[in-house]
Amino acid sequence: MTIGFVPTMGALHDGHRALIREARLRCDTLVVSIFVNPTQFSPQEDLAKYPRPISQDRALCRKEGVDVCFEPTAEAMYPNGFQTVVTLPTVARRWEGEIRPHHFSGVATVVTKLFGIVLPQVALFGQKDFQQSALVQQLVKDLNLGVEIIVHPTVREADGLAMSSRNVYLSQEERKRAVTLYKSLRAGAEAIRRGVTDGEAIQSAMAQVIKGEPAMTIDYLEICDPTTLEPLSTVTRKTVLLGAVRLGPIRLIDNILVAAKHAGRNFE
């Protein structure tokens, strides 16, 4: 019997739905966890106001044929005396890890725990949180957790904005402007497809698009190795473009994977 697993923080949207549907095809028993994990939030972040529409979440799970909704309490996950921390110093060092210092150790620890409880053969994560999915893949390899990790492509709104539970924080005005991040990443990907290999040139093609949106400021726009997340000064192989911006009080992240099966001989 195959157990499939989709770990979530609830506030399920069509991105989660796509993960659940893909999982449903890959297993006999499908477990979805709904747990707003406190250890991956920093004190100044949005733990308290993070959306928790639990009835809607359960209805979506029921409709999609989920067998088990696992909804542990924080007290059950982190009882008195709990202390173990799982860290991945290399994958977590840059980008989101730099801006959110304890975020990824919170993620790595809770994912290890959830895998120990659910015992899945296969678990699905969204590509939207690219660094997280790279971290989980390295974690499973390093700790011999024996779970197949499937990273599902980002599901987008009609205009291209990556779906996220935090998009509900956007005002109508901000919502319209939010897609600029994706447009910026697309500009970078198109530059690579046109044959640009210089990291700085690709980076300025992306930055150019953001600069056309005065309400938006750049946290980072980077050209990286998809496994190590290290920045690449020259694009000669499969590459991920990672972006994070601020739009008023909101942070948005997104990414595009650029396969290197084109153009010049330098590409694998």
Place this chain on the structure above:
Amino acid sequence: MTIGFVPTMGALHDGHRALIREARLRCDTLVVSIFVNPTQFSPQEDLAKYPRPISQDRALCRKEGVDVCFEPTAEAMYPNGFQTVVTLPTVARRWEGEIRPHHFSGVATVVTKLFGIVLPQVALFGQKDFQQSALVQQLVKDLNLGVEIIVHPTVREADGLAMSSRNVYLSQEERKRAVTLYKSLRAGAEAIRRGVTDGEAIQSAMAQVIKGEPAMTIDYLEICDPTTLEPLSTVTRKTVLLGAVRLGPIRLIDNILVAAKHAGRNFE
């Protein structure tokens, strides 16, 4: 089918043999790992000269009915890109953790990996490394690893010295003197059994014995809670006496658990 597991660093002695025999009674398939884990040694420690009598170890395993001797290489356990670290900041903070700063994260990480590879229902550890066994118990609980941990009482030489693979480092002269550590812990345990509850008084009863052995110096002699390893100023419940000393160039550790089923009403 039950899988039982005894993780070791090889150089097997009668202490390991006792673990293997107890494990043999508790499982269908018995796995013993032999792996001198480099990440739990610090650069100035004895990794290179740690004894590795692999033929004798295999012969002992064969004789005791071990089904699988798992002997991974360091390269297989820690391939390029490996980075994950498992830490237990509270249990590992004091005593051995203070003297050997990265030791317990090395232990916690390799135990998590070995459990992921071997997938045992039950694993056995020696009480000799008391802090290690407390750490593994907390680790399994915290990360929901689902392995029953059995801590087997320390096996001793005829004079009382705790068996250890490192005892081969002792000269004949040092070997004779080494038992003083156990005598010191016994003096502490006897003080508790006589009704002494004051931590400092118990500590000086132990220190008194070591002071009779001029070649020996104290790293620590402590009265602790057996779960948290925090020091106790008053003994009112189950207690572990932890000792570490230096004898010439060698460090010795040992411990005694004092059950609190006696004397005054203060005891549970």
